Amino acid sequence: MTGNADLIARRERLLGRNMSLFYEEPVHLVRGEGVWLFDADGRRYLDCYNNVPHVGHCHPRVTEAIARQASTLNTHTRYLHEGILDYVERLTATFDKSLDAAILTCTGSEANDVALRMAQAVTGKTGVIATDHTYHGNTAAVSQLSTRMPPVGGFGGHVRHVPAPDSYRPLGGEPGDAFAAAFTAKVEEAIASLEQSPHGFSALIIDPFFANEGFPELPSGFLDGAVAAVRKAGGLVIADEVQPGFGRTGRHMWGHQKAGILADIVTLGKPMGNGHPIGGVVAGSETLNAFRKAFRYFNTFGGNPVSCAAAMAVLDVIESEKLIENAATVGAYAKAGLARLADKHDVIGDIRGSGLFFGAELVTDRSEKTPASDLATKVINGMRERGVLMGKLGIHQCTTKIRPPMPFTRENADVMLSTLDDVLSGL
Amino acid sequence: MTGNADLIARRERLLGRNMSLFYEEPVHLVRGEGVWLFDADGRRYLDCYNNVPHVGHCHPRVTEAIARQASTLNTHTRYLHEGILDYVERLTATFDKSLDAAILTCTGSEANDVALRMAQAVTGKTGVIATDHTYHGNTAAVSQLSTRMPPVGGFGGHVRHVPAPDSYRPLGGEPGDAFAAAFTAKVEEAIASLEQSPHGFSALIIDPFFANEGFPELPSGFLDGAVAAVRKAGGLVIADEVQPGFGRTGRHMWGHQKAGILADIVTLGKPMGNGHPIGGVVAGSETLNAFRKAFRYFNTFGGNPVSCAAAMAVLDVIESEKLIENAATVGAYAKAGLARLADKHDVIGDIRGSGLFFGAELVTDRSEKTPASDLATKVINGMRERGVLMGKLGIHQCTTKIRPPMPFTRENADVMLSTLDDVLSGL
Numbered sequence: 001m002t003g004n005a006d007l008i009a010r011r012e013r014l015l016g017r018n019m020s021l022f023y024e025e026p027v028h029l030v031r032g033e034g035v036w037l038f039d040a041d042g043r044r045y046l047d048c049y050n051n052v053p054h055v056g057h058c059h060p061r062v063t064e065a066i067a068r069q070a071s072t073l074n075t076h077t078r079y080l081h082e083g084i085l086d087y088v089e090r091l092t093a094t095f096d097k098s099l100d101a102a103i104l105t106c107t108g109s110e111a112n113d114v115a116l117r118m119a120q121a122v123t124g125k126t127g128v129i130a131t132d133h134t135y136h137g138n139t140a141a142v143s144q145l146s147t148r149m150p151p152v153g154g155f156g157g158h159v160r161h162v163p164a165p166d167s168y169r170p171l172g173g174e175p176g177d178a179f180a181a182a183f184t185a186k187v188e189e190a191i192a193s194l195e196q197s198p199h200g201f202s203a204l205i206i207d208p209f210f211a212n213e214g215f216p217e218l219p220s221g222f223l224d225g226a227v228a229a230v231r232k233a234g235g236l237v238i239a240d241e242v243q244p245g246f247g248r249t250g251r252h253m254w255g256h257q258k259a260g261i262l263a264d265i266v267t268l269g270k271p272m273g274n275g276h277p278i279g280g281v282v283a284g285s286e287t288l289n290a291f292r293k294a295f296r297y298f299n300t301f302g303g304n305p306v307s308c309a310a311a312m313a314v315l316d317v318i319e320s321e322k323l324i325e326n327a328a329t330v331g332a333y334a335k336a337g338l339a340r341l342a343d344k345h346d347v348i349g350d351i352r353g354s355g356l357f358f359g360a361e362l363v364t365d366r367s368e369k370t371p372a373s374d375l376a377t378k379v380i381n382g383m384r385e386r387g388v389l390m391g392k393l394g395i396h397q398c399t400t401k402i403r404p405p406m407p408f409t410r411e412n413a414d415v416m417l418s419t420l421d422d423v424l425s426g427l
Numbered sequence: 428m429t430g431n432a433d434l435i436a437r438r439e440r441l442l443g444r445n446m447s448l449f450y451e452e453p454v455h456l457v458r459g460e461g462v463w464l465f466d467a468d469g470r471r472y473l474d475c476y477n478n479v480p481h482v483g484h485c486h487p488r489v490t491e492a493i494a495r496q497a498s499t500l501n502t503h504t505r506y507l508h509e510g511i512l513d514y515v516e517r518l519t520a521t522f523d524k525s526l527d528a529a530i531l532t533c534t535g536s537e538a539n540d541v542a543l544r545m546a547q548a549v550t551g552k553t554g555v556i557a558t559d560h561t562y563h564g565n566t567a568a569v570s571q572l573s574t575r576m577p578p579v580g581g582f583g584g585h586v587r588h589v590p591a592p593d594s595y596r597p598l599g600g601e602p603g604d605a606f607a608a609a610f611t612a613k614v615e616e617a618i619a620s621l622e623q624s625p626h627g628f629s630a631l632i633i634d635p636f637f638a639n640e641g642f643p644e645l646p647s648g649f650l651d652g653a654v655a656a657v658r659k660a661g662g663l664v665i666a667d668e669v670q671p672g673f674g675r676t677g678r679h680m681w682g683h684q685k686a687g688i689l690a691d692i693v694t695l696g697k698p699m700g701n702g703h704p705i706g707g708v709v710a711g712s713e714t715l716n717a718f719r720k721a722f723r724y725f726n727t728f729g730g731n732p733v734s735c736a737a738a739m740a741v742l743d744v745i746e747s748e749k750l751i752e753n754a755a756t757v758g759a760y761a762k763a764g765l766a767r768l769a770d771k772h773d774v775i776g777d778i779r780g781s782g783l784f785f786g787a788e789l790v791t792d793r794s795e796k797t798p799a800s801d802l803a804t805k806v807i808n809g810m811r812e813r814g815v816l817m818g819k820l821g822i823h824q825c826t827t828k829i830r831p832p833m834p835f836t837r838e839n840a841d842v843m844l845s846t847l848d849d850v851l852s853g854l
Contacts, residue, residue, distance in 0.1 A: 004507060007507045007509065007512065008507070010512045010516075011507070011512060013527075013528070013712065014511075014512055014515040014516055014519070014527075014528055014529065015504070015511070015512075015515065015528060015529065015530065015715075015730075016528050016530070016712055016715035016716050016718075016719050017712075017715075017716050017719060018716065018719040018720060019504065019719060020505055020725055021505055021506075021507070022505045022506060026506065026507050027506050027507065028506070028507040028508070029500055029502055029506045029507070029508060030499075030500060030508075031499055031500050032499075032500045032501070032502065037500075037502070050502065052502070052503065052727060052728075053501065053502075057500070057501070057502075058497065058498050058499065058500065058501065060498070062497075063494065063497040063498040066493065066494070066497050067490065067493065067494035067497070067498075070485065070489075070490040070493050070494070070702075070703075071485050071487070071490040071494075072457075072458055072459075072485065073456060073457060073458050073459045073464075073484070073485065074459070074479075074480065074484070074485065074701075074702035074703075075456055075459065075464070075477065075479070075480075075484075075702070076479065077442070077446065077448075078447055078448055078449045079448075079449060079453065079454050079455070079456045080431060080434045080435070080438070080448070080453050080454065080455040080456070081455070081456060081457075082434065084441075084442070085434065085437045085438060085441055085442075088441040088442065089437075089441055092441070100440075100441075101440070101441055101442060101443050102441065102442065103442065103443070106533040106534050106537075106704040106728070107533050107534075107537070107726070107727065107728055108727070109537070109726070110533075110534070110536070110537070110565075110566065113566050113567050116567065117567055117578070117579070120578075120579035120580065121579060124579060125579075125580075126579060126580040138537075138724055138725065138726055139537065139540050139566045139567065139568065140540050140543065140544055140566065140567070140568035141566065141567035141568055143722070146723075148723055149721075149722065149723055151544070151547075151721075151722065152544070152547035152548060152551060152552075152553060152721055152722075153547065153552075153553040153585075153626070158580075199580070269727070270727055274501075275497075275501035275502070275728070275731060275733070276497075276501075276728075276733070277533040277704040277705075277728035277731075277734070278704075285440065285443055285444075288442075288443035288444075289443050289444050289445065291443075292443050292444060292445040292446060293445060294576075294578075294579055295570070295576065295578065295579075296573075296575055296576055297565055298447055298565065299534070299536070299565055300479060300534065300535070300696070300697055301479075301533070301534055301702070301703075301704035303442075304702060304704075306702070306703070307704070
């Protein structure tokens with residue numbers, strides 16, 4: 001542990017103070033393989049958190065693809081190269097026919113930064129609607145979508161926030177039609193407000209799975225009214241698939257497909273290259289052309305041959321290892337296990353999620369549904385001490401965030417569940 | 428060539444129209460090695476353009492470092508890892524003592540996006556000064572620094588542009604004190620204008636080598652007055668080292684060191700990982716802490732172990748292959764060669780540059796210094812036809828952009844020079 005104290009001191013000196021670090025006792029990692037991570041003392045951790053190593057830490061097919069392409073050629077898109085064309089062709093084939101072209105970037109933040117400007121190019125307006133507990137990335141423009149902290153110089157005034165849907169405490173009373181109608185009404189209000197402002201209305205940007213908001217269980221058709229309102233006002237729907245994308249939620253490749261809506265622009269990030277920095281924006285070619293006409297855009301590293309090789313290998317592995325099916329079956333198994341734990345532990349107020357993105361909302365009082373955020377922190381740290389890595393999130397920061405690499409097995413789920421049982425019993 | 432037509436059509440369909448592509452007859456690359464690139468027909472091109480593959484295309488030490496780390500561990504900075512600490516320690520050791528900490532990003536654009544907010548955090552103001560022919564990246568915030576095209580919704584009003592220094596046609600008459608004084612006066616005017624605006628003055632952002640502006644030959648101390656004016660007004664100096672950094676200009680590791688100024692914030696990009704997507708912001712820890720206090724910032728891929736391994740290998744190769752010294756000697760040799768060509772070809776109006784970033788400004792009339800932009804395009808395409816890749820840039824877009832990988836040799840320079848002689852003779 002002296003080693004960690006030294007590392008933490010060096011980190012503060014070299015990277016600055018207030019740089020976020022997980023757990024009361026941070027983990028010093030040196031190796032990863034599949035769903036496992038190993039620290040400097042050789043201790044093994046079950047990774048129930050990281051979605052970036054989507055097909056598993058250090059998957060050999062991805063690392064071999066990277067090594068092969070990095071030693072063959074790595075340039076930019078101002079020369080012709082087949083790698084980016086083959087990848088974008090295969091990627092867009094997983095979307096609705098109307099989403100047939102893409103711009104590749106290096107991060108999901110860059111992708112959302114471009115997506116906002118695409119909507120501006122199409123509509124000639126700049127106003128955006130987002131949910132009030134969202135996060136879409138770290139650029140100056142995209143940070144304006146967060147409610148967290150006003151930037152120096154203040155918010156731009158072009159963003160309206162609507163309440164994030166919360167199926168555990170639904171707006172409009174019980175889950176069902178009233179819940180969806182209440183969300184639609186909030187979106188309509190925000191559109192009207194933007195239309196009355198100098199900014200006008202360009203887009204609604206949502207993670208269709210509402211991951212950061214605590215992945216509420218939404219009734220079928222929940223977003224239909226909001227999407228219709230956006231289209232009626234001439235705006236675009238941007239689906240941020242950085243978290244639910246690439247089959248994470250089981251059965252569907254994309255979160256907006258699961259939600260049953262059609263997006264005009266889709267943004268991709270984290271899992272796309274299994275950790276290699278690549279992101280992207282998928283849209284119809286008309287939308288892309290409008291963007292390229294209104295804004296000059298070139299991204300030096302975006303769509304380079306190595307990034308494309310990494311991303312192509314990720315698609316290969318998802319398919320050959322049937323990882324979407326695995327997410328559906330193992331996710332359902334793990335959720336059922338959480339339900340059994342709820343019979344035993346009153347602190348579990350709600351269980352939600354889909355595929356390999358699920359968790360339990362912790363409460364101090366089930367009838368009042370009082371959020372137990374400090375308790376969630378305790379649970380996360382207790383799990384880490386016992387060798388299982390997970391996080392917490394949600395509107396009240398009291399929902400466990402279980403989002404493991406996609407090759408997660410039933411046996412892995414059993415380890416997570418028995419450890420959680422143990423931690424909850426010790427509270 | 429049918430192959431290229433097919434690729435171009437696929438490209439337009441999958442990546443959108445108006446995506447920039449080099450040369451009248453684009454090059455379809457399949458392999459790179461050192462300073463050489465190879466197309467699909469097996470034809471070899473001497474790369475006199477690409478600075479991203481800084482230590483040479485597919486350098487084995489870099490690709491091996493990437494392969495090794497990618498198959499060992501690739502996670503984010505919310506866990507402890509020594510790779511990022513070792514790299515930042517070694518990187519910051521190449522700067523003035525006052526620049527002792529860093530934030531790692533994935534691109535130079537992300538780095539400049541952060542740098543602008545760092546200056547905002549320190550000063551509480553948002554106004555920025557840039558030159559009128561610059562380019563600092565592609566995010567929405569950073570694009571505001573370009574004069575090229577007004578974005579949808581208009582420019583933010585917080586940017587003031589000063590005329591880029593042009594040593595061939597100097598403001599204030601002859602190169603010398605009047606030239607520098609004229610630049611200083613423009614910066615002082617811009618500061619006053621921002622101070623009178625609601626934005627206030629936060630920073631001057633410059634590439635200290637003024638690469639995109641045509642790398643003018645600046646007298647020693649040229650920037651001293653401007654920097655003093657910035658400091659007097661409480662603003663920060665941001666040095667964008669994406670192009671001159673990592674020893675490119677010969678003798679100095681950083682462009683601001685060559686210019687003899689001290690920067691408050693330094694941004695890094697392109698050459699940092701030899702093509703692997705990594706960028707960064709180097710600053711004093713007080714500045715970093717102010718940023719982290721005023722803005723929440725986390726970059727998922729930024730500073731991941733693989734990126735750091737790639738970047739560390741780049742520093743290793745720069746040192747072990749003495750590439751900075753090579754840039755100085757081969758650059759001087761090539762510039763002398765260009766001077767000999769100028770005796771023969773009247774179209775060469777001026778020869779400028781430093782280390783392995785140099786070129787000739789082409790004019791239709793030496794006495795009038797009339798920019799020959801179309802001719803420059805012709806030259807670039809003629810060079811490409813003869814197997815030498817270069818570009819053009821500058822205020823008048825008539826300066827050849829010669830910026831090869833750093834292991835460029837005298838023999839490579841001879842090939843470039845004789846080909847250029849040939850092309851110029853055929854005009």
